[in-house]
Amino acid sequence: MLLEINELTITGPAGTIVDGVGLTVAAGEMAGLVGESGSGKSLTARAAIGLLPKGLRASGSIRVGGEEIVETAGERVLRGLRGRRVSLLMQDPFSMLNPLRTTGAHIAETMPGRATREEVARRLAEVGIDDPSVAKRYPFQLSGGMRQRVALAAALAGDPELLIADEPTTALDATTQHEILTLLARVQADRGMGVLLITHDLRVAFAICDRVSVMYAGRVLEQGPGTSLAQAPAHPYTAGLLRALPSVEHTLERLTGIPGSVPPAAQVASECAFAARCDHATTRCRASRPPLREIGDGRLTACVNDTVPLLTARDVATGTLPTGSGEPLLVVDDLVKRYGTHTALGGVSLRVAAGETVGLVGESGSGKTTLARSVLGLVTPDQGRIELDGLDISRRRALTRQERARVHRLVQCVFQDPSTSLNPAMTVGATLSEAAARAEPAGRLAPGDLLELVGLPPGYATRRPKGLSGGERQRVAIARALAVRPSLLICDEPVASLDVSVQAHVLELLRRLGRELGTGMLFITHDLAVVRQIAVKTVVLFKGRVVEQGDTATVLDAPAHDYTRRLVAAIP
């Protein structure tokens, strides 16, 4: 065993965060660790390399290559292990590399012997960078995918036996994500390394990992081979996650998230951590903490019940999406926006009819946000025409006061990052009533009504964003956008940074609102599964140009453009 974690407990100032985790990785094995945000995945990984953040303490046992590192190992021993036996690859390629050092230097400084230029070039080639001049470049001169490759090369430069990859692809777009994962699998196979892959993407984990551990509130709830876990989850939590997963093949009738949210590990120390959110919970679940138990087939589960059918047919029933009235709501014609010499939008045309949802997909940097911001009037396009409900809004400054007020009521938006989507200095109620005050006096909604609309209790009006979870914040953001009763709602990756379960809730909410209020939507995302669930039509943007558009089913099932095909192929 390269890595053996037993009864690992990590305590912070506020109490236990990771509680009795056990985990092993063998040579040549790709082990997966999945779980919702905050479940303690990263801390487990950092503990395994002896780099817990200040203020946190680990107890239990972690053996790296047979050597015990919890409490007994000093910095000297750890340093001998790091890089040579175990190495860590982190999530954000944009912050993982030292901005002041070249990529070559990153690789060279980690190599055990003297690093020649050839050797560095060889290492770069291993991660798929054939151009040796990349060694002389600085991180900021590389794209995200390239950076992650360089970081991988640097992490592998000391020839470790075990690589811990902590969400190595989360910050990348779909196609790049696919490339990096493929690369990781290849390198692992070539080197016969052990890899502990941490991810929150269940599909990835179940597809490429030999064994997957599902973490929840600082604990492992289920463990077993990826494929069998995907087919027959043995823990209600895993089943809930799977149920929440949007399908890329067909539009689900209902997207069901797990109700509630992850409790802090310290609060549920002596019961089943999932009990509170579990439909099948009994008093037994609360009585004591269920241990991981073998259920054969190399599988373990921490659920005391074993007979419940966990996935039903209803969970995969096909549904339909509203097609709208057909009257054009948003007409974008030949829109061009340049930033200096860089063309962000090179003549984009698209249409959104009233009441329909149009998906906008494309790789990072393809101009999706720029398009959205142009429609919102946050950037002024260089050329082209934007018409909203018959009103030409391409030049905001040229509009009269009344027209401008009208535009603000016609189009609203929901942004990606839940952590900044609300003003931290204002209560939810203040935010909502400020927005509602902009609506036509006739149909003004009170904050309480708005909250109800998005499925939050009215009591939330007095809360501040700091006390809300990501999903709740996105709901409030949606409520704020809906406060003026817009005909068009622009959603710029509103679910990209949410956990699957929360994502399901929010998507379902948006679908329902689209249906009930007849709001047209321009929905930006890079996840084709999401598009499938929400958009009747899809526009594919590539390098600032529309390369394909049409019914979602057509685009996804029979992609015409090369880029769309790649996009579809990248789905795990």
Place this chain on the structure above:
Amino acid sequence: MTAVSGTPLFGGRVARLRRTRPGFLTVASAVVLALMALAAIGGTWIAPYDPAAQDVALGATMPSWAHWAGTDDLGRDVLSRCLAGARSALLWPVIVTLCTCVMSTTLGLLAGYRRGWLDAIMMRIVDLLIALPGMLVLIVLVGVLGGGIGWAVLALAVLFTPGDIRVVRSLTMAQRELAYAEAARTLGLRPARIMFRHLLPNIAPTVVAGALLSFVAGLVALSGLSFLGIGLPAGTPDWGLMIEENRTLLDLNPWASVIPAALVTIAATAATLLGDRLFERLSDAA
């Protein structure tokens, strides 16, 4: 030291602190400042003697039962003067702070939010002002143009402002890109409302901390000006002036200058400390 404007002393990202009870030092600082503020308001009433009453024949004496902190060479009671001196010692720096704060916040918000030519012009002016060697300008301005404290206060405010404008502007620029600000714009809110209702509260921690620092810098700078004989009329009870006027009495009654010097130092330390803690707390709460 105040010449180094343009660099916030509260650097970068501040790791979130746990909510804890305010520490002893924080409480002590707040109490000290509150007491000083009380003295500033009512010091003349509490004072055992009229701070201006002279007894030249008595001259400078060491502390005694009649005069707890002794007298200065004009026979004035040092304790009474220290109490009464709180007013001018604190008032002028507070005015400096208010001016700086209002100017830098308004202009910084405007420049950072509006961008464009307004920002360009403003930043050129700020560059110019920052390039001015601060202390030097102060001496030249106040020393040559005339002795009034008003000039000194104005000059200090003008010197402190550009640095703070830069800080506020860059924070504003960062905030205006955030989703909540964009959402506010999409709602068609008036720019003034966005700036003052939405952006300002979120940069407030830095503004407040900056204000306390301006206060400290103003306090120390004004006492420094008194040292050079610029600013307040002689005989005004004022800590800075007392340090200077009684500096020659170190053998007869050292307390006459040591106490006001200590008061200046304590006030400045307490304000900085409070600024520090307040900043961490506010940015924690946000």
Place this chain on the structure above:
Amino acid sequence: KQDRADTLRWALSEVPNSLDIAHGFNNPSTIVQFAVLDCMVTLGKKGEVLPSVAESWTHPDPLTYVFTLREGVKFSDGSPVTAEDAAFSLSRHVDPKVASQAASYVTMVKKVEATGPRTITVTLSRPNQAFLPTAALAWQIVPKKLAEAHPEDLGSPEVGTLGSGPFKVAKFSLTEGVTLERNPLYWGPKPALRKIELKTISDPETLRLAVSSGEADGTADVRPSEARKWTSLRDVTTTFYPADNIAFLSLAVDQGPLKDVHVRRAIAHAVDRAALVQLMTGGHGSQADLFLPKPQLTALYGDAWPALPTYAYDVEAAKAELAKSAYPRGFTLATPYDSGGENVKAMQAVASDLAKIGITLELTPLPSEKYITQRMDHEDLAVQMANLYYSTPDPSEVLPDLLSRASAKPQGFNFSGYGTAALDAELDDVGRLEGEPRQEAITKVLAEVAEQVPYVPLYHNESAFALNKRFTIDAGTWTIDILSAVRPAGS
């Protein structure tokens, strides 16, 4: 250690800016000038004029002085001092191109001629008793050639100077100070010191610390108000002597309430001068009743000073005087003062005294520069305090400047603005007459000041040298060349 013994390290409170009195008529500069440059005549212990470079002189008529040059006087470069040099050294101060700061001292000089190889004849435009004592100061002998070549910057660190005095300049830098060395060609007795290093320490407390720690051997910049701190130093002797000064309040008689003589008398009564003396001189001074520096009074009257009306400190009397005026309940005056000057404390004390009889002085601080400009422009004069130091024993250096109508205009020194034709005539007499009649004329002027109170004399103070015990000094009020008066102890 031998070379330490005859090297003096002297501390100055300001940088000597010029080694030429034309551009450096200030204490730190003149102290160096007098060690390097000889004057035509010099002053004795009692203020009497004595020969120096001039071996002797005659005074054939009230307008003429004929000086005979001493033989064998050489500049420190070896060239002889000629009558031409001597004559030019005086006449240059009248030349506008030189813009000499001593120009006002020689306004009575009409003509200076070298009338023989060793004779110089000075013709005055009007008789003036002050000429001779003034010559002991302003008539510094410099080589004509050098002075002619550098009318504007003689004495600057670049040009330097050349003199026939006991010392010569080895180094003159505005930052590193001045170093003087013994002049081997000096015509007089061999100077006791081999070398003098002068450094500037502008902060008075630092200066005192420097002397007390032995890093500096002596200084003349002892503030009278801090005398007690100096006298307590262990290895330092502080020698006091009466300064040629008078501290006074000027009352601008031409405006507002101060027009009224009763108001002025009330002010004179209200000021507690005894307390002021204590405050400002720490006991090293005395209350002034007559409006002339004390040493001048002594030189003039000996011990028998005239008995003139005086105004003792008496609040009741002050109130009574005020009651006789048009302002029985007092009034308020804006009073600018020099915030960088020495009189800050005194002004506060005066203001507090006057407050007792209902006169409020609103003290307004001004930077020195602005204050002086304003005062010289005769703006906002009202009540001013001044402490003027003089350098000659002659009252006509003082009285015409402070009391004539001619100087009651901007740029003049008559800050009270007081003046009458009769007084002007009396002042003329003071300049013109000699002996007993002159004494009477002066008494008359002083009596008028005492009667009309345009000025309230406040105090005379002492000045002091502080000197490390390794040295002694033999100097007093009238000593012109202070540095040459210092000698190693025991020699």
Place this chain on the structure above:
Amino acid sequence: MAFIARRLGAAVLLLGVLSLLSFVLLAAAPGNPENLLLGPRPSTPETRAAIRAQFHLDDPLYERYLSWLGGALHGDFGTSIYTREPVANVITDRLPVTAGLATYALILTVGVGVPLGLAAAMRRGGRLDQGITLTSLVALAVPPFALSILLLYGFAVALGWFPVFGAGETVAERIAHLTLPAVALATSEAAIIVRQMRAAALDLAGQDYLTFARARGLSLPRVWISYALRNAALPVLTVGGLLMAANLTGALFVERAFGLPGLGELLVTAVARKDIPVVQALVLLGGAVVVVVNLLIDLTYLAVDPRVRHGAVAS
């Protein structure tokens, strides 16, 4: 290159505006230099007129400015009214003292401030951190002149370890003479650097690339030196540069208290005497120092930070 040219252009423009502003301001200020030149002593109208002519005090303002500017471009800043020396000489005479003091203080500031700041950051929240932070707070708050007097009494007079005044002549002497003033000057500045360094290091400590570096087996000292110091250097450098600039002109309290014939002391006396050519040159020098230091900082950024070098971020 274009970047440097642009910066240089801006710097020159800045100095031009600064010189014009200060010239007008000084000219507009009340008072005449001849009053102070002639001192509290009677003068004749002729003398006054001569002085006014000599220093062109009656020429129109723009003419005076232009001729001054013309001279300044050739390195001739006119003649000091008070000492009649060329202003350039007056300043170069005093520059070594102030430059020495400023450099010494900067060395102390950085030498003490950076390690303390780092130490505080590494022990965040601990005793050491609290001690250092509190000390730096007090150091920031002590009025510099009060500190000077304290040091003077303590170390020069009572203990006699250091000379009381003056700048010394040989190198060793100069170091001895400048020690206390440099300490007085460096105290509050070191406090600033400590705070800056602490904040920068704390900021850094949260950065992924530090964790990543350690995860790859780089030793802790190596990580601190080649990663942390270098990355934290930039913000600290900025402050350090500005402090240096401030030292060159702002050392006047300290210079006064320790009797150092430096530029700060010169400024105070020149302002008091209204020695306009000197004040004018000093203001310009001060501005130039700030501008040059800023330029140097920009260049260092250019050298140290590849992102700036390649125009990826605006500096």
